[in-house]
Amino acid sequence: MNEESLELRETADTSPRTWADAYLERIGAARPARSDATALRELQLRHLMTVPFENLAIHHGEDIVLEDERLIEKVVTDRRGGFCYELNGAFAALLSALGFRVTLLQARIFGDGGRLGIPYxxxxxxxxxxxxxxxxLADxxxxxxxxxxxxxxxxxxQEDPIGVFRFRPAPxxxxxxxxxxxxxxxxxxRPRALADFRAGCxxxxxxxxxxxxxxxVCSRRTGTGRVTLSGRTLITTVxxxxxxxxxxxxxxxxxAYEDHFGLRLTYLPEVRRIPNA
Structure with missing residues (x-):
């Protein structure tokens, strides 16, 4: 998808405004002059600090559609967040529009006892x-x-503000x-397509x-740590x-949803009962 594949919007002075411009405004970032590592670091940080990691759609019965247009609409127009498929899917579209070369990768998360999760x-x-x-690796x-x-x-x-990371060869x-x-x-x-993640989602x-x-869960990076709302518990780390x-x-x-995450909700999020669970 390129910038012209979505409907263009216009600013007050009638100059062309693309969806990528609206996305950059959403995360408080300027359009980078080059698609270099410095720009990538800035874009990732801005995204982490403005777009929450949240799973509210699952408990409100909202559909999650893994298509570029729908993901961008949710993050930019609806000013919501999402979980990995939505956030990294939308971020991939933004990076591609800005000239970065992006490949989707699938991963399996290590759980209790070192057990691997499902594919995708x-x-x-x-x-x-x-x-x-x-x-x-951007995430x-x-x-x-x-x-x-x-x-x-x-x-x-590799040193990072929240710890030390390292890649180790695996089978x-x-x-x-x-x-x-x-x-x-x-x-x-191995390269993947957005549709490949539908089963995992x-x-x-x-x-x-x-x-x-x-x-x-609803969580966001802050300038001094992190803020998370889990049910009725507000957790701040400074x-x-x-x-x-x-x-x-x-x-x-x-x-709290509005003040800390910019989410203006008309409903109170609650965990939906799982039938026969």
Whole structure:
């Protein structure tokens, strides 16, 4: 998809305004002069700080359609967030429109006891820039994850504001991503298409074994740490210091969604009962 494939919008001075311009405005970023590593780092940080990682659509019965136009509409027009397929899918479209070369990659997340999750458990992005650096692993859809893109071909420790990351070779040409020595996910380096992730998305929307189906989460990176709303519990982390606040009323919960995540909701998010679970 290129910038002209979606309907153009116009600014007050009638100059052409593309969906990519609207997306950049949504995340508070300027259009980069070059599609280089510096620009990629800035775009990833801006995205993490403005677009929340959230699964509210699952519990409100909203459809999740893995198509560029629908993902961009949700993030930009509706000013919502999403989980990995939505956030990294939309971010991939933005990066491609800005001149980055983007490949979708599938990953399996390590769970309890080091067990791997399902295929297409997670979507991540391989990004090539025009400054002969990288390739980079960009990811705005893994919750509390690396703030900066990670160098995919580097097997040494990589320092990030939230910790130390390292890629380690895994069977069949895959890579395990470690954070502080703990395995996060196993990355398959073969190129994928957005439609390939539909089964994984369906599983996480419907299975009683899916974390996203069993709980509510809305979380965003801040300049000093992170803010998360889990049900009625507001969790703020500032320079490593964690604080939890229980919200007593529905009005307080709705206000927290708007104040901390920019989500103006007309309904109170609640975990939907899983039939026969």
């Amino acid at each position: 458990d997670h979507m991540a992005l391989r990004v090539e820039t025009d400054d002969d650096t990288g390739p980079w 705005v859809g893994f919750g509390d994850h690396a703030v900066q893109p990670l160098a995919l071909d580097d097997r040494t420790e 069949h040409g895959d890579l395990d991503l470690l954070r502080g020595g703990s395995r996060q996910f196993r990355l398959d380096l 369906w599983y996480h929307r419907t299975s009683p074994d899916s974390y996203f189906r069993r709980s509510l 320079r490593g210091e964690r604080r939890e606040t229980e919200l007593d009323t529905d009005a307080e919960v709705l206000a």
